[in-house]
């Protein structure tokens with residue numbers, strides 16, 4: 001297989017490749033929102049249809065307790081290696097809707113400074129429908145031109161954005177069907193369109209919810225204020241106490257298992273191009289903030305964090321209401337790094353929060369979904385095959401990077417299937433994933449379709 005065969009095929013099918021993706025993006029497959037259940041199911045059927053059309057066999061919408069997993073395969077010779085492709089067809093909720101410049105499920109193409117060739121603006125365009133669909137089109141190319149060098153299995157889920165609760169059990173039940181050599185995933189980012197990179201790690205996650213209860217009812221803040229604990233005041237103080245003046249997390253034993261990188265490893269990481277001024281400009285902030293002693297890249301790549309995702313309680317309606325609320329709530333997440341364990345950290349957090357609460361309130365801590373951190377070896381065949389594929393299509397060696405986000409199922413692929421994952425992402429962090437005006441560059445979409453078949457070729461050759 002030559003690169004030119006791929007670029008010729010893309011050139012001949014450019015508009016269709018784009019239009020097919022736009023059609024998928026029009027279905028609001030929001031897994032977190034039960035109002036969109038039918039849309040999520042409809043998207044699974046659409047993905048199934050597309051896999052069939054691309055040439056996959058045994059394509060099936062596999063039921064789970066939650067949303068289905070779409071499976072399909074092409075086995076050309078059992079003796080050849082098997083690449084297992086993972087992606088997700090569900091998307092994040094689109095709100096706040098008023099901050100979108102165009103409706104989130106009516107994709108439009110617009111040029112931006114970073115994407116002068118245009119980008120598709122729609123929820124899920126980058127995360128992950130656009131990136132997942134590159135694999136379907138790369139596969140189509142290989143099937144239709146008779147260049148598929150090895151076996152392929154697709155596993156596209158519909159619950160990634162809600163923590164993949166059903167995929168874990170599903171892979172355990174389908175170990176036989178999922179036998180393969182490597183997992184290939186495009187659901188991460190590259191540094192920039194002229195600076196390819198490959199994530200060699202993902203952070204884990206522990207997601208908690210806290211409920212603070214004060215008096216048995218909302219009170220008149222004049223009659224009782226000053227004498228009875230205000231749960232919101234208390235909660236804010238408890239949250240604030242979780243970081244010290246160096247933005248180091250104060251929860252006892254929190255850092256006990258954190259793997260510290262050697263000076264050499266940190267030096268290597270610091271070679272990745274990063275422009276702090278552009279970073280600040282993109283976010284319209286005057287300064288960054290984080291753990292003392294670590295760079296911005298380190299703070300998101302190799303250090304654990306604790307962040308409040310939402311906080312509520314009391315009166316938030318129009319005008320003013322003098323009230324001392326009976327309850328306060330917060331959702332708090334911690335990003336984890338090797339070798340932290342999400343269950344252990346959830347337990348440590350719970351104990352700590354219970355211990356720091358004053359006697360004037362009651363505290364209830366519950367854990368939501370979590371996931372474990374992962375690292376990918378740059379010495380693995382999969383990484384090398386991916387790196388040389390990118391080098392060929394970008395004309396530059398990709399930089400190994402640590403991704404700050406989480407894909408909880410990746411650790412389970414290793415644990416349950418014994419398979420390493422290659423994080424072959426093509427998006428940009430600035431593509432506004434999970435934010436209003438999410439977009440995906442046309443350059444990135446087509447570049448992904450061009451690069452993926454070369455991975456298959458390289459990987460198969462290395463395994464020979």
Ligand code: BES
Nearest residue numbers: 127160161162163187188189403405406
């Ligand atoms: N695709 C992202 C994860 C990601 C994005 C990794 C960019 C690296 C770079 C994924 O869809 C995601 O959003 N994951 C969630 C996990 C959660 C819902 C369990 C996350 O990271 O918050």
Ligand code: MN
Nearest residue numbers: 127128160187
């Ligand atoms: Mn994703």
Ligand code: MN
Nearest residue numbers: 092127161433
């Ligand atoms: Mn996501």
